[in-house]
Amino acid sequence: MKLAFALFQYFPYGGLERDMLAIASLCHQRGHEVTIYTRSWQGIKPDAIPVVELPVRGWSNHQRAVQFARQLQQRAEYKTFDAVVGFNKMPGLDVYYAADVCFAQKAWEERSGWYRLSSRSRTYLKLEAAVFGAQQATRVMMISQAQIAIFQKYYQTPAERFHLLPPGIRRERIMPENYPALRLQKRQDYGLREDTLLLLMVGSDFKRKGLGRAIKSLALLPDTLRERVQLWVAGQDDGEAFERQAEKLGVSHLLKILGARDDVSELMWSADMLLHPAHSENTGTVLLEAMVAGLPVIATEVCGYANYISDHHLGQVLPGNNDAVSRQLAQAIADIASTERQQWIDQARLFAQQQDIFSLTEHAADYIESVALSKQSGDSKSNQAG
Known part of the structure; x- marks a missing residue:
């Protein structure tokens, strides 16, 4: 044809x-x-x-x-x-x-x-x-x-x-068999300290994806948590306004805008959680990609795939559009940071094995x-x- x-x-x-x-x-x-x-x-x-x-x-x-x-x-x-x-x-x-x-x-x-x-x-x-x-x-x-x-x-x-x-995510996002060793090596390659809590955002159109909310949440974290947090953003967009926002809030040293990347899988395996506090999102394929990569996900309920997060206990879903989203996001980051990481890894493997998401x-x-x-x-x- x-x-x-x-x-x-x-x-x-x-x-x-x-x-x-x-x-x-x-x-x-x-x-x-x-x-x-x-x-x-x-x-x-x-x-x-x-x-x-x-x-x-x-x-x-x-x-x-x-x-x-x-x-x-x-x-x-x-x-x-x-x-x-x-x-x-x-x-x-x-x-x-x-x-x-x-x-x-x-x-x-x-x-x-x-x-x-x-x-x-x-x-x-x-x-x-x-x-x-x-x-x-x-x-x-x-x-x-x-x-x-x-x-x-x-x-x-x-x-x-x-x-x-x-859904149709790529299978190469799944944690490989040598995930623990690979994660350790990649974090060293990226220059991350052992105690660094790496928050990751992936996607272009930073405003719609909620980068402003994520930056505001950094300033709302408890001091003991904020001092070891990094927020990395992979995506193709102009980040200048968000860098100014971070500087105004005193968290510019916690933010790194990476630009478009070809190593998203490696970034996900190195991170500790994915943030996606979107204002609008038809589905949010990146949510599922992060979940099979072993990451707990924090997203807003406006994302079409947000139900997978709550149904499979792989993070938290926040209300989509209200003034408290950044504060709720900060609390969710703290909650997930206090949870044993092996729990997310076990849930992620079950999710990838049992769901038709490919x-x-x-x-x-x-x-x-x-x-x-x-x-x-x-x-x-x-x-x-x-």
């Missing part, structure tokens, strides 16, 4: 981008002809899958989004694809991979009427409706169960158009194939009827 994968822009450290490339690669391995369309591509391109960069212009992101969708549909080969799979909301998709939360909910519940009248808001609402509108035909691969009801509330999307995928890519490829076959069948029947 001929499959088109469409993504506004690619950079190698985004979860959505990694998922797209993993699904595209598996479809290619299964013998399908895959082409990726994007506005821009950072990093190494896949050897076996063509990447077509469309020359999109526009003063704003929402204008460029519309131009990208329009150019894709105007391509001569567009109608020859058995399925067009989108990883951002746009018209003309057969399948959409829903990594983003519902924009309509944010526009109507978190913003003013003036915001909804803006060009940006009206454009993104229109793009979202082109996927989820009740009269559309796009099938939707969901990675968050909770978001299905929200989309249905605003768009009355028929239930049969949704397909829920299991097969998103396979299920997504299966579903794309089924939609493409259904489309082929429909086209065939239409031609016979004609």
Whole structure:
């Protein structure tokens, strides 16, 4: 089959981008002809899958989004694809991979009427409706169960158009057999003292991930704990404002912003807990990656995968949006720091053995194939009827 994968822009450290490339690669391995369309591509391109960069212009992101969708549909080969799979909301998709939360909910519940009248808001609402509108035909691969009801509330999307995928974390995040020795060696390599309590955050978009909350929590820790804490942040974003915040609170010496990293597994095996006090998070794949790496996780309840933390006793889940989050985060850090580390390691091994949290890519490829076959069948029947 001929499959088109469409993504506004690619950079190698985004979860959505990694998922797209993993699904595209598996479809290619299964013998399908895959082409990726994007506005821009950072990093190494896949050897076996063509990447077509469309020359999109526009003063704003929402204008460029519309131009990208329009150019894709105007391509001569567009109608020859058995399925067009989108990883951002746009018209003309057969399948959409829903990594983003519902924009309509944010526009109507978190913003003013003036915001909804803006060009940006009206454009993104229109793009979202082109996927989820009740009269559309796009099938939707969901990675968050909770978001299905929200989309249905605003768009009355028929239930049969949704397909829920299991999580899909990478198995190399699991603690290796030589974990104790490896952890000790890595901590030495990173220059960590034996008694250092390493708090780790992983992910771009620092503001949305709650880095400001985490920095504030450092200042709220008991003195005896704070003097041995380090907060390391791995992700691609501008950290200058957060460094100023840390300096103002007197904790700048505890914060290290690492930038984008290729050694996230090693960082997780070296850390003592993962912090993810997000303001908004559709799923939070990094939560599961940390859990199988032996880390207790502290996250907010807005994260789609937060239930795994509480269900499997691998950390604490905090209320998502209130003024007390930083104080509650500081208390959770202290609680976890006082718990025997072997407890988290034992729980993590059980979790990795018992839960289906690795097969998103396979299920997504299966579903794309089924939609493409259904489309082929429909086209065939239409031609016979004609």
